[in-house]
Amino acid sequence: MADLSVVEICAGAGGQSLGLELAGFDHRVAVELDKNAANTLSENRNHWDVRLGDVADESIWNPKEFPEVSLLAGGVPCPPFSIAGKQLGATDERDLFAWAVEAAGKMEPQAVLLENVRGLSMPRFSAYRQHVKDRFKELGYWSDWKLLHASDYGVPQLRPRFVLIALRNEYTPWFEWPEKAPYQGTVGDALFDLMAADGWPGAEPWRAKANDIAPTIVGGSKKHGGADLGPSRAKAAWRALGVDAMGVADAPPSESHPIDFQPKLTTEMVERIQGWGPDSEYAWKFTGRKTARYRQIGNAFPPPVARAVGTSIANALNRKGRRKKLSEVENDAMHDRLYLALRSAPVALTAKELVKLAGEKIDGPTFERRMASLAKDFVIREDDQLGGRAYRLVGFKGFVGQEDHERHSRFSEMRSRIS
Template identity: 55%
Template sequence: MAGVIEICAGAGGQALGLERAGFEHVLAVEMNKDALATLKKNRPHWNLAEAGDAANPAIWKPADYSPEARGEQIDLFAGGVPCPPFSIAGKRLGSADERDLFAWAVEQTPIISPRAVLLENVRGLSTPRFAGYRQFVLDRFHEFGYQAEWRLIHASDFGVPQVRPRFVLIAMLPEYFQHFHWPEPSGEKPPTVGRVLHDLMSKREWEGADAWAKKADDIAPTIVGGSTKHGGADLGPTGAKRAWAKLSVDAHGVANEAPGPGDKFEIGPRLTNEMVARIQGWDDENYKWKFVGKKTSTYRQIGNAFPPPVAEVLGRAIRAAILRETKPASRALETRHDPVYRILRDRGDFVLLSELAHKSGLELSPTGVSAHLDRLSKDFEIEEVETQHGVAYRLGNFRAFVGQGEHPRHAHFSTSRRR
């Protein structure tokens, strides 16, 4: 078995998939007490840290898991770090969001020195808004001696009956990364909601189950776990609710039990947590799991999880590369996400706006470059001066929390912890 450390483990979607791929949890860290209780219930033999912030050294110390401290190297450092900082459903504050742990997780790499790193997040991180953030991450891995690549993965390509794009970062030491191949889609059409949930809809002998299953003849929209800052358990924003209605599902809440004899619905039945878990990829055969907590807490654990089947295929690809079971890949890594950031970083001094427009290769007008710089300024300090040749800019510090003792996250986090 290969050893893995997983932070922000949640209720165990990624953890279960990695276990099935051949990884053994050396440590799992999770802040939510109900999610941690779920992990303990299903895998009591795992080494689980006390519930708390993954970046709090009182919870765990990354240096304790270095090769020097353990006498052997960790194979994989993984995590599903918080999504709200990058979600298109939120304010997209990025590094200004106290929940952002992506950059901090990256900085643990040279401390732990794993053979590979797996970090996943929402599709929003792949958008132009966060191009500079992504570039910073890739450049840091390069400085640490790792090769890294981003890829948008669709859960429906791997048998999950749901539209669930996830933005995945894989980084490895070069001797392993050359053997890494992104998993190929299964090529099979994913099962429909009706097919996947028919047995659960009919478990209380609801006579409408057959007709309902025929109407629910497509895959589900993305399951939205949401933030503990907002609302109760429902299946997403207005657009998602409309998509669910087309599948004859009432998305305005979560049911306590499956429909029974005589039950009739204007839109359709609501899903139970058991049904939502099935759509996320948990089942009673390959991915059996039990959840701890009240209905809303359980729904959030399920909705915020990484689908276990997707974690498994990624885990198998990573493990095959670490064991060098696959042939070396001959491909050019995509390492250029934000040329404006790269120009400013490489120069280390003020650069004229006209020069940025010319050298970026983006074919942007000075106005377009200014808009690009405005996006960058949300995650980086950008200095601006007026020269005799025009406006010039210099790249300052990265705003994200990477472990600094003095950082706004500490105050924000302490006041928001209860939420």
């Protein structure tokens, strides 16, 4: 087995970190913007090189200083793609996905792991995803995306995460997505001992009511107030499980609470829902005040899921298992045909020409909507010609490390509220 090293960006409080460590990866450096999360990393692994600051600031760390690392991993910010947000994509100052691809180009790791919210899997970002795949191909990597649910990997909540894996071409035949190992139980099973810890007489009836897996834990951001368990739909799902989702409790209900009391979760309970456990290999200590701890826990990549994905990557890097054809490895190419037509056209083309080149049946209004969506992430030049208005793809709007990119000023302005 080869020695495996990892550089982790946007490391958070350590969900992905712990999972990758258990999969056999040794951290060379972990970079995180939030002070509380960075403190938690250092508290749990004081021998790690934990760096606090903007991951895109080369005075904090320089990708070129870490050549030949086994894995570049990170949970780059979610708001640019979140369904609950504005889905600004490449024009959001928090978008670091394309930047992370370029960082990989500088480091030349054997593999890359980037995870994000389900929103990135939506049609709105099909061209963005294709752009990422195309860039990885230029850099000598095979890449693939897959939507993974935490409940399929031993975690008692749904929590869909959209995961990108990129591998140097020589390792690709040995990669396969991790096999599912679904959580066997309910929220009631997972949290019963914690709910009953202070003698609450309603713990057993509550356990019977909490008879499903949890909805996705929502860590929230610094833009909002105190901690709660998510938007209205999530709150309703928690209410059906017998949980008050309007905040996080300091302690579990006690023997003085009535049987029909509707409890809030404590941060220790949220840890359990995320896959951590004090009496297991997933033990982890969180620093800071209650709301800060909750956000660290709630925004994390569940450690068991990170471990499963990390193990699949480790197996590929060690050429472990059966060698496969690329067609067996690829999950879904997810091509955006209109984007591909624009990208491949040597000259500006009219709508009719682009639709024909794309091989799709698209009416005029649909074409305009698709082009407007593409224009959110790409620079598209429009010119009037004899045959009608012509279009040409001339650039990508995302931040990939440019010194003069407007991301820097917006990031500086918004920094106190970025999380």
